[in-house]
Amino acid sequence: MPLVYDIVASDLFLEDSGDEPQLNAISTDMTGYAFDQCNIYIANDLDSDFTASFSGQPINAWSLGNFQYVINADIDLIPADGQSFTRRYVCRIKYNMKDDKSGVTNPDNWSIEGISGLDEL
Numbered sequence: 001m002p003l004v005y006d007i008v009a010s011d012l013f014l015e016d017s018g019d020e021p022q023l024n025a026i027s028t029d030m031t032g033y034a035f036d037q038c039n040i041y042i043a044n045d046l047d048s049d050f051t052a053s054f055s056g057q058p059i060n061a062w063s064l065g066n067f068q069y070v071i072n073a074d075i076d077l078i079p080a081d082g083q084s085f086t087r088r089y090v091c092r093i094k095y096n097m098k099d100d101k102s103g104v105t106n107p108d109n110w111s112i113e114g115i116s117g118l119d120e121l
Contacts, residue, residue, distance in 0.1 A: 019098075021065030030095065031061035033104040034069035038091035041112050042075065051078040059088070067095040068113070075118070089117035 039054045046052055053076040060072040071091045078084040092113040095104065103109040 019063065019065055019067050022063040025060040025062055027057070027061060028063070030067070030104070031058070031063065031069055031071070034091075034093045034095070034110070035061060035071050035073065036105075037107055037110045038071050038073070038089075038093055038112070038115070039075075040107055041091075041110075042089070042115065042118065046077075049080045051080075052076070053078070064092075067098060069093050069095075087117055089115060091115045 035058045043052055043054075055074050055076075058071045058073040062070045064070060069092070071093065072088070073091075074086050074088050076084055076086050092115075094111045094113055095109060096111055097103045097109045
């Protein structure tokens with residue numbers, strides 16, 4: 001096992017993408033694009049019994065580095081046969097084009113790693 005610990009502690013698996021993680025919540029162009037892409041994914045995935053209204057900006061957004069982001073935001077949902085309600089969700093998303101920012105508005109260039117808070121919808 002000591003050999004495994006030495007390998008893990010080394011730079012062998014370190015990927016230097018130029019996108020450093022941020023320990024505090026931030027607001028950048030990339031977190032804005034990540035927020036938009038999370039909302040597009042949620043809107044496309046929602047049951048047709050709901051109408052969604054998204055907030056203008058996330059509550060919090062974090063950069064995990066290597067073009068991965070965590071977005072925390074609210075969504076107002078209006079069921080076809082009921083009263084509207086608000087849900088808070090968390091979306092983990094990754095931009096697959098690295099430094100090439102020309103495709104940030106294309107949903108095909110993003111991967112949703114997970115969404116929580118909207119499980120029962």
